[in-house]
Amino acid sequence: MGNKLIANRINELTASVTMKIAGKALTMKASGVDIIDFSVGEPDFPTPSRIKKAALKAIDENFTKYTFNSGMLELRDAISKKFLRDNNLEYDTDEIIVSNGAKQALFNVVMSVVNPGDEVIIPGPYYVSYPEMVKLAGGKPVIVNTKEKNGFKLTPEELKDAITSSTKALIVCTPSNPTGLVYTEDEIKALVSVIEKEKIFVISDEVYEKLIYDNLTFASFADAGKNIKDRIAVINGVSKAYAMTGWRIGYAAANKEIIKSASKIQSHNTSGASSISQYASLEALSGPQNEVIIMRDEFEKRRDYIYQKAITLFTDCVKPQGAFYIFPNISSFIGKKLNNRQILTSADLAELLLDEAKVALVPGEAFGSDKHIRISYSTSMENIVEGMNRIQSALEKIK
Ligand SMILES: Cc1ncc(COP(=O)(O)O)c(C=O)c1O
Known part of the structure; x- marks a missing residue:
């Protein structure tokens, strides 16, 4: 020992x-x-009452057992429809994994792509867990301190300068915790043009998608970067949009290989998320959105x-x-x-x-x-x- x-x-x-x-x-x-x-x-x-009722119904009807490790098929189907409806993105159900919160979805993806010694670019200020997740995977977080005068947004030049032969991935967050920045479609496209050439992977944390102001239209990294969609993992969840932080449901969408690997990790860790929370999330995503x-x-x-x-x-x-x-x-x-x-x-x-x-x-x-x-x-x-x-x-x- x-x-x-x-x-x-x-x-x-x-x-x-x-x-x-x-x-x-x-x-x-x-x-x-x-x-x-x-x-x-x-x-x-x-949490809105229609969602709570769906959870109570799941309990009453005995949907209280293990689900598929990567999430109930009905829920993954609802997530796939959500991506099409809200983000103009097509994901099959086997390109989606449901996890215990967006945090586990993120962790699974980081563990799936980062090898020991790999560099992962993280624009700062960043969500507290990103560098720690990268370190847990044995990778090296490379913090790029963005400029306040640029609204804390990572510029294509800053990204280009940070990329080395060891760079494996970039983790972005839009809308951002802690700054509240929101990347526009054009800003994402400019970053994507750098990523396209450099062949790195992108993890886009979009958990605050629904909380966006000034009549802005939300741009998903995978939609604005459709030509490299295969190299982007989108992280989202129900925590922030539906006031469901305690229900612990998040999800990742990416190519099948990544999702398969994320599922492998999850199967030896927590297994599938709570069946009751998954039923509640199904209602959250497919019911009225008012x-x-x-x-x-x-x-x-x-x-x-x-x-x-x-x-x-x-x-x-x-x-x-x-x-x-x-x-x-x-x-x-x-x-x-x-x-x-x-x-x-x-x-x-x-x-x-x-x-x-x-x-x-x-x-x-x-x-x-x-x-x-x-x-x-x-x-x-x-x-x-x-x-x-x-x-x-x-x-x-x-x-
Ligand atoms: C940027 C960001 N990503 C992920 C998460 C984790 O979300 P969840 O509660 O669904 O695990 C949070 C929660 O604060 C967050 O702020």
Whole structure:
């Protein structure tokens, strides 16, 4: 056994910087402190009742057993129809795998394509799990720090410069957690023209597809990049669109070879996702879609308010066009003090705002940028107004 119990691969994982602050926020909440929680990563709405009813029906009718490892055929069929309806994409049911959340779908695909030593390009700021998944597969995450002046979007030049002979894949996220950026069809096409020549694989995380504002039309990477569709895996799920984070259903669509491999991994890990959640997801995807629009409209109102407020408080703040996060630049506060506490990092500011303003949010460090904080507006308008006022009062005291 040697003298080390824990496997080396775990040493490679980054300990979560957000845990300390999240833990502290929880303790404060539990002891009765009135915390406004801007750290949330899930919709604050309940799961729509038609979906809950479908789950109850599945239980009543005893659909409570193992399903196909890669997901119930009916659900994969509904996902295939969803791709055609919403994204103009054709996927057969054997080009789709249903997993325990989009996160497992992502992990399965990363494990399927990344060999030890392979480089995987990840534009930063990024979703916290991407680099860690790549490391778990033995790969090397190559973070490309995008520019705020470009709305945090990866440019074709930046992509080209990052590609080496060891590059295996690129992981993109649109709409993005944490920045809220949304790539347009033309922007994707420009990236695809680089990818086409360089023969790399793309993993496109599109879990926030339905939360998109300013009348934008969502562009899926696989649709805009149809000529290289075989080299793209699309990740999506029901968590964010239907307020179903706890049901744990996500999916991946890609060529058969990738899906077969993802299925192999899943079969030796969790097996198929919960049968009840799969029935609920079938209803989510194939039933009437009006709740999605209602939730989206509410998020857009909140985005409008929070953005207007944020630009008065922070020197730079990119306007998010999707998801439910805003990612203001906090550089002007770095090196300053509040009540004799010096702010040197995004975690310092986040902790200070927790103590002084009783507002919980996530330091940008978690997403690869120490010059930002992530504020989630997945909470009521009342909480948003109160929370932003509290942040304002605290920031005004920073000297
Ligand atoms: C960008 C992104 N991808 C994937 C996920 C994981 O989604 P799921 O809850 O379906 O596993 C999240 C959740 O926060 C996310 O923000």
